[in-house]
Amino acid sequence: MNTQHASAPAAPLLPSQRLAAFFGRCEALKAKRLSTESADRRMLAATPEVPAETTMPRHVAEALLHLTRCAALLAVLAASMNALAPAAAEAAPPSRAAAAPAVVAQTPAAQMVVSQSTTASLPQSDVIDGTRAITLAAGESVTLIDDVGAVRTIDGPYRGRPVDRRPSRPGTGQAGTVAMLAQVLRLNRDPSVSKLATPWLVNVQRPGPACAQTDRVEFWRATVGEDVRLSIDLGGRRAAAAWPRGSETLRLPAAMFTSGESYKAQLGSEAPVMLVVHLLPPATTSPVDQAVWMAAKGCKSQALTLLDQIR
Incomplete structure (x- = not known):
């Protein structure tokens, strides 16, 4: 009994190999010279874009044939690129735009202004990075306000990151809180206020x-x-x-x-x-937001008095 072994299927060409083969054919067509008018007609008849009955100079026919074949090559190139696009998208690192929400979410809590303090290492009105550890000895205390208005009062002994402490007052998302309050709190150093x-x-x-x-x-x-x-x-x-x-x-x-x-x-x-x-405004109910509102209106001594009461 004759046993026939099926030959293994040829491995598919990579997109780069397919493109190289098509470019080779395109260059061969360009180099080929058509020797007779009948040869011109036969090759033009095989090209749907050019009617067989068309009569034209041989060099024009050659150029048109070359462009037609290269147009097919460009179509194959586009298809190959489309096939590669999904894989490239999966392998690509996340874009900056996709990562932006995470950065925005971390920024407000990172910056904090010292609203009240009993330690010389964290003077009032200083702006600190809440992701860095602070140290408080027994009997020391600090009140911090972040850029969304959340308040954290930390009593010593303590060593850790302020952002890890649960706020005693939640924030409401008032933008620019830290910068505005730091400016107001510096008035405490002005004896004329x-x-x-x-x-x-x-x-x-x-x-x-x-x-x-x-x-x-x-x-x-x-x-x-x-x-x-x-x-x-x-x-x-x-x-x-x-x-x-x-x-x-x-x-x-x-x-x-x-x-x-x-x-x-x-x-x-x-x-x-x-x-x-x-x-x-009736909707401004948070004490921190009220202090920011006062400062924005120019009532800075009133804002300073209100901040003294926030813990």
Whole structure:
């Protein structure tokens, strides 16, 4: 019985080998000279793009035939590249764009500003890298605020990375928190900056921006020894309120004011001062966001007072 062994199938050519073979055929066609008009007609008849009845000079026919064959080569080249594209995409490293979200997610927590501190190694207003370990001795404490407004208060003894500590107050994603608060906290080094007892008090004896809560404006005065009247020019009309002796503060409804407008206020017989009143947006509820809002409006001493209360 005759046993026939099937020959092993030829290994498929690599794309580079296929391209080399087609380029060789293309060069052979270009070098070949057609000797007779009948040969021209036979080869042109085999080319669908050129009708057999066409009569043209031989050198034109040769050029057209060469271009036609090379067009087929380009089609094969395109198909080969398409076949290689999926494999190349799988092997390629992740793009920068794909990695971007991870970088953005890590950036806010990495930068932190020192809001409060009892250690000389971490002075107030310093900006640190939260991914680097810090060391606190027993009795030392530091409060850090990151760039999304999350607050971390760490008490010693401690050694570790601040980012690994769970925030005592979550952040709300306010951009630029660290830079803004660092600028405000540096005011603590300025002896000319005065802070009041609570952050929402408006000094009626000092001109400039004044930040108030959503529903009321609470004025403060330094002298409380006598009864006085507070007069406020409300854009063409004048309002007055009695301020009794011994009282440091006087509350007026926020409805009397328009946020961002300037008002002339006069306490008794003192010289009038110009105040720019800013009313807190109702949606700004986080103390850190409120401090950032105050700083942005120019109420930096009020922001500093508020930051002293955040832990």
